[in-house]
Amino acid sequence: MDSVRLAIVYYSTYGTNYAMAKAAQEAAEKMGAQVRLLKVAETAPEQVVANTPAWKAQADKTADMPVASAEDMQWANAYLFSAPTRFGVMASQMRAFIDTLGGIWAKGELANKAASAMSSAQNMHGGQEATLLSMYATFMHWGSIIVPPGYTDPVIFASGGNPYGASATANGEPLSDALKDSIRHQTQRLVTYAAKIAS
Template sequence: MSKTKLAVIFYSTYGTNHQMAEIAAEAARAAGAEVRLLRVTETAPQAVVDGQDAWKAQAEKTSDIPEVSHDDLLWADAYLFSAPTRYGSAPSQLRAFIDTLGGLWSQGKLANKAVSAMTSASTAHGGQEATILGLYTTFMHWGAVIVAPGYTDAEIFKTGNPYGYSHTQGAPFDESVRKVIGHQAARLVDMAGKIAG
């Protein structure tokens, strides 16, 4: 039996979602998946990025991580998206990439793929659930199979989010957080295997 192929796709301005994606990728590998860690192309003008030290540092830190392409989505059996909340929605950088996928979608090439999402915001009620649910609406249009974590692990009761892990900016990446992200990634790998089965 071949390994489940998982694309962990992230956009991260200051590093939170990059860290979440790294934790998820590690957990997915431990669950037996072949993983590609991929970043979404930055669409903000370089002058804007360079004007904020933390943003510029994060861009430099992740410059060696491949940018996600259509070929990656064709390759993968499953997708895990991680991106911050921007005014209750996914950031424009991720939406811009999604907007290029019409050709794949119209051919049914995104259908029947297992998919899940994670996000972050600066406050606990800063739009995390709206961001994840908005992404899930897009995935429903693809015909993808949404694999939310639900309350399928006791640790999730500590985060209070059955839709997908959401991180509040500045909170520590403690053992509980790692368990919740790891559980979501492992569940996605397991369900993708069953779908492909």
């Protein structure tokens, strides 16, 4: 699987999607994939972040994390995006990053690469599926090869039954073992198909 170069691109306000991205990184590296774990740039005003203790704590915790760039997207031959739901769509920070990729998209440099996505929301029906579908719509425009988990393993049902991608209820608790298993399965499936495409 060392032919797979996976960019795990995430945005995380309070830490849920960061934890999900870390779980995916561990699974991909265990398979032998090359992995870049990357956050997208914060676009919220510094004062807003500073005045929200949990948000600031997460920002401080990941201050040294590399920020995703177009170069990372060119390097990768597989993508796993993870972003929280905001009013039924992906957080604006992730959208802002995607909107910087027009130049390499126009050159076809995002096409023919395996891609998958994960999300979270404050409650079980807070828009995770709509958020995942909006990310997949973007991947379709890129010409990426979408690799959802589907119902390809019993862990999908154990973690909530979302065939579009792993999704968390962001309640401040650590990720459940069932969700970690779901993330692991989704990542393994993505890496497996990315290797097939790369061969």
